[in-house]
Amino acid sequence: MxxxxxxxxxxxxxxxxxxxxxxxxxxxxxxxxxxxxxxxxxxxxxxxxxxxxxxxxxxxxxxxxxxxxxxxxxDPAMLEALREEAIHRAVSQSIELLRSFGSTDDEILERITSYLNRGSAE
Structure with a gap:
């Protein structure tokens, strides 16, 4: 580490x-x-x-x-809460970074959808 x-x-x-x-x-x-x-x-x-x-x-x-x-x-509820917190933080940070690059929310959504569709086809 x-x-x-x-x-x-x-x-x-x-x-x-x-x-x-x-x-x-x-x-x-x-x-x-x-x-x-x-x-x-x-x-x-x-x-x-x-x-x-x-x-x-x-x-x-x-x-x-x-x-x-x-x-x-x-406590499985603790695990789920930590998982949700981590996912929220990762998504928020990614969106803020993409916005700082000048991407609009619609562009971000389009890119994410495209990326996910490519990933499922591989």
Missing amino acids: EFNSKEPIYSQIIDDIKIKFINSTYKLGQEIPSRRELAKKLGVNANTIQRAYREMEDMNLIVTARGQGSYMTN
């Missing part, structure tokens, strides 16, 4: 775990790496990982059982 300098590392770690949950790298109820393992793997301070895990616990994304590890939530 490569970190950018625009946002805090702990926040980037949370986003990475959310993406892994959305794309099923991590499944409902699956154990995730320990704080120590992840700190070593990513080459970051253990306190940074601790903060990320604490934030994810606060948002009910993970559950930690003392002495047993940390696990992704078992």
Whole structure:
């Protein structure tokens, strides 16, 4: 994982775990790496990982059982909410970028429809 300098590392770690949950790298109820393992793997301070895990616990994304590890939530509604949030963000960013190129909403819709039709024909 490569970190950018625009946002805090702990926040980037949370986003990475959310993406892994959305794309099923991590499944409902699956154990995730320990704080120590992840700190070593990513080459970051253990306190940074601790903060990320604490934030994810606060948002009910993970559950930690003392002495047993940390696990992704078992709540399918949480997974669906994260998926919807990610899709909304991706679509919004794409539309704003296309608008900044001077495309109208009708042109954007036409391009997306054309792209989807080409993709289904391949």
